[in-house]
Amino acid sequence: MADQIAPSGDDRRRTLARRGWSALALVLVIAAGVAGWYGYRQRHPQAVPVRLESVIAERSDIEQVVNATGNVAMQNYVDVGTKVSGQISDVYVGIGETVKEGKLLVAVSPVVQAGRVENNRAQMARLKAELAGQNAQLDFAQLQFQRQTQLKAENATREETYESSRMGMYSAAAKVDAINAQIQQLDAAMKEDEAIQKQTRIVAPISGTVVALSARVGQTLSANQDVLMRIADLSKMSVQARVAEEDVTRLHKGMTAYFTTPGYPGKRWAGKLRQIMLLPADDSGRQGKRAFYTVLFDVANPSRELMAGMTADVFFVLDKAERAITIPAALVVKPDNKGMQKLKVLHAGGKLETRDVRIGLRNADKAQVLTGLAEGEQVLLPASVASSQQPQQQRDSPR
Structure with a gap:
């Protein structure tokens, strides 16, 4: 086998140079592609797909309310002393x-002793006996005076005897009056003692x-x-709500009100507004402070669930509509003096149509559409509304 020859230093440098030029060429190609794409988007913006967010107009009940906080209180109670x-x-x-x-x-x-009662009864009996004797003396004195009057007419009596009989009759009558006064005074004292005994x-x-x-x-x-x-009669309770000065002028006696309380989630109680206090509550409205007024309405409590002092989240119903066509309140801008505003309606083919619609009742969540929009039509959401709703949609979407 032939021996392998190790590459020289020049060969290694030439290999590294070729790899560097290849990487640089790749980077230039990618950069050119990106630049071309952004240029194409600027020249042809309509070619970029845009997702349109919309909401469907649907029928639902809507209420326009004044919201306030308050407490449950006893309506009818008596302090026994x-x-x-x-x-x-x-x-x-x-x-x-x-x-x-x-x-x-x-x-x-009681502090009143039974002996006092018995003593008054005995004194009353004595006075009545004394009155009977004095009445007899008065009758005798009157007969004496009548006889002396007849004799005087016949000049058969002396003047002194006549005057003495007259004074005797008057004196007997005065004694009778004095005894009657004592009896009346004692009778009043006895009635007072009797009332104390009953109490x-x-x-x-x-x-x-x-x-x-x-x-x-x-x-x-x-x-x-x-x-x-x-x-306390707990079968009916009263709710005391604190209503701000800018809202209390919209309330009136007899209007419907309801409330919820943390102790019973999902349950609510309803009643009719009974009274609006004319003076500000507590220290509100002083030295430039915002004024709050106490508003009262009563609710039935047959099962005794409500207890005094419970926190109440109160809603006074200004107006309401059932099964009205509604849209999110965020779509409503300030309508003109006729209650009209413009909305963009999205058709099935993606076509947009600008509509004039009349807005009715509004609350924090939704608004009523009186004219210009039908149930089931899609209303385009402004970009600000769509972006604000997207995070919520992401949170609500199943994972």
Whole structure:
């Protein structure tokens, strides 16, 4: 076998040079192709395929609303107190218990002693007996005065005797009046004591649920000062919403309102607006601050799901339309004074048509088309809207 001869240094340099020129030629060819493509795109832009994004006009319900936040509150409740001073001897209810009107709630041992009541009764009996005797004396004095009057007419009596009988009759009548006054005064005191005795049995003023209770056995009470419990009718609740000053002027009594609460996702309660407070809520509207007004509406709560203090996301319905032709709200620009604006409609062959359409109700998500667009037609999305919706479409597309 013949021995292999190693290439010399000149041969290696010539081989590397040939490879370098081949790579340079390839780069030049690619660069020329790219430059030609960009030049062709600039000379023939219509030849570049463009994807047109569109949306289909469809029928759906739409509402125009004023949104506000608020809280659920008790509509009808009563704070139960006491009108007597004394000490609680018994408490017959607990928190959460349902009571009927007239049910005994608390018993109080009053400060008024039973001896005082008996003493007043005895004094009343004495005064009535004294009144009976004084009435008899008055009758006798009146008879004496009548007899003296007859005798005086016949000049058969002295003037002093006549005047004495007259003064005796007046004096007896005055004593009767004085005793009657004492009886009336004592009767008033006895009625007050009787009322106090009745008030020692505190009963429910309304039917409802005991939502707060502070009464304890042995607790000392002061008349007209202590609140023992709160009873509320939870079958109907009230929603207190804070509405901004620029929106409250659009609301009116009797309009429909509904709300949702985080405690019950997907469920909503509806009612009618009952009242708009005329003064700003809390400290709003002062020293250049934005004013908010409290708006009230009531909702039925038959299952007692709603509780006081729950957060409410409130919607006041200004207007609504059912099964209206709607498009995304992003397609709506500021319409003219007739409510008209232009939209580009995309036909099946890719042809674009500019339409004048009349816009009706609008909210944050969609807008109603009154005229100029039919159900199922495709409306071209502006580039800004299409680009903003593309990431969402990518997120929603299945992987």
